[in-house]
Amino acid sequence: MSSAIPGSDPAVSGGHPGASSGAPVALVTGASRGIGRAIAECLAAAGFTVVVNYASSTAAAAEVVTAIETAGGxxxxxxxxxxxxxxxEALFKAVLAREGRLDVLVNNAGITRDGLLLRMKTADWQSVIDLNLTGVFLCTRAASKVMLKARCGRIINITSVVALMGNAGQANYSAAKAGLLGLTRSNAAEFAPRGVTVNAVAPGFIASDMTExxxxxxxxxxxxxxxxxxxxxVAGAVRFLAADPAAAYITGQVLQVDGGMVMR
Ligand SMILES: NC(=O)c1ccc[n+]([C@@H]2O[C@H](COP(=O)([O-])OP(=O)(O)OC[C@H]3O[C@@H](n4cnc5c(N)ncnc54)[C@H](OP(=O)(O)O)[C@@H]3O)[C@@H](O)[C@H]2O)c1
Structure with missing residues (x-):
């Protein structure tokens, strides 16, 4: 990252065409820790005003905000x-009330509830589907209302290499992440006429609380x-897909960040 001054990165300066005034705005779900935190910091350094969403780690989210502000974002x-x-709905209402625009949505929040299928509790199946797949649907639907109207926007879904290869003990997680691929491509086709792109990033094994x-x-x-x-x-790949005009002609794609684990 060459600069931590908002708006100074030529990749995003001026924001996406058609958006209202001010710095471009990115919402990153699950940004209090791990990959989401890195994405939030990376996008802030690239000039975005970043909305740091989290579930329960209030102190960690506040720390991310402080780190971004200390770096000039x-x-x-x-x-x-x-x-x-x-x-x-409340989250998107808050974003629009405060910023009046949304340029980038990064659907990053995710959980695992691993276990062999034979012993997998229905609740563990359901909670993973509810957050990792339905959560992305809910956020994308809310973001699309703003982006389709503005005729611009970037939606980036964090899936996983297990969506491509499956993984014993992760039937719920793999199914949700594979579902994200279908969602990404369907939304990409549906939103393309209005200039909104939808792509996925598929990390391999990344050091975080999830893989500890x-x-x-x-x-x-x-x-x-x-x-x-x-x-x-992973954040670097997201930043690229959010960059304008660098990634403006890319939609419906899956960018693997996996050290070569899955080569197709
Ligand atoms: N780590 C890997 O190797 C890897 C590989 C492939 C894909 N991924 C994907 O990358 C994403 C981030 O993974 P990570 O390793 O950084 O995970 P992590 O360290 O466990 O962090 C998860 C983040 O999601 C948030 N979150 C959890 N439940 C939420 C909810 N219901 N609503 C909103 N936010 C919620 C957490 O917030 P709180 O702090 O408030 O709980 C936290 O910020 C996930 O989608 C994961 O599936 C990770």
Missing amino acids: KAWSHQANVGDEEQV KLDKEAILKAIPLGRMGRAAE
Whole structure:
């Protein structure tokens, strides 16, 4: 990242055409920790005013906002369970009331409730589908109301390589993340006539709270680059897909950030 001064990055200066005045605005769901935090910091450094959504980590979200402001960027946080329709509506209402525009939505919030299918509780299936898939539908529907009207916008969905390859013990998570691929492509086709792009980023194994307990030795053997990915490396891909005009002609695509784990 060359600069931490909002608006100074030529990739986003002036924001997307058709949007109202002020710095372009990006909403990142699940931005209090891990990959979401890195995305929030990266987009703020690229000139976006960033809305840091989180579920329960109020102090961590406040820390992300402070880190962005200390680096010269603009951000504020908003608590909302993005799997809950009413809370999603309140989140988007707050964004529009405060900013009057939304240029980029990053659907990053996600959870795992791993277990072998035979023993998987229906509640564990449902909670993963509710947040990782339905939550993206709810946020995308809310964002599309603004973006389609403005005739511009970028929606970036954080899926996973397990959407492409499956994973024993993650039937719920893989199904939700594979569902995101269908959602991404369908929304890309539906929104393209109004200049709104929809893409997905599929990380491999990235060091974060989510992957902390996994067996690293087995994982590393499956990664040609021989190491876990960094949250900042996922953020870099998101920043590219959000950049204007660099990624303006890319839609319905899946960008893998996986150290070569899945080569297609
Ligand atoms: N780490 C990996 O290796 C990896 C690989 C592929 C894909 N991904 C995907 O990347 C995304 C981020 O993963 P991560 O590893 O950074 O996860 P993480 O460290 O566990 O962070 C999860 C984030 O999501 C938020 N969140 C959880 N439930 C939420 C809800 N109901 N509403 C709003 N926000 C909620 C959390 O907020 P609180 O702090 O408030 O709980 C937190 O900010 C997820 O979609 C994940 O599936 C991760």
